[in-house]
Amino acid sequence: MEIITSMLAGILFATGVYNLLQKQMLRIIIGTALLSHGAHLFILTMGKLKRGKPPILVEGVENYVDPLPQALILTSIVISFGVTSFLLVLAYRASLLNETDNMEELRGSDHE
Helix, strand or coil: CHHHHHHHHHHHHHHHHHHHCCCEHHHHHHHHHHHHHHHHHHHHHHCCCCCCECCCCCCCCCCECCCHHHHHHHHHHHHHHHHHHHHHHHHHHHHHHHCCCEHHHHHCCCCC
């Protein structure tokens, strides 16, 4: 199961990097979102995908799931949602002011 999720994380990383190298701002934002999803899946995979009891340590519970990867992923999801929403608002405002979302055209514009 870890091999499949590692391959899926690699595919998400590859498509994210491909989208980051595009000229349109929306594709760049989608690339950052795909990279963050790949990182979430990678962290979950490195935490070992296993089934067990909840991480409440009481007498008799020996096989429990490590809660640290899940807590890291939850924090990372919140941060990536904030970054993605900020980038979407920034791209919307830049496209309104400059009337384009092409990065090469934005690089050469001297719009105030």
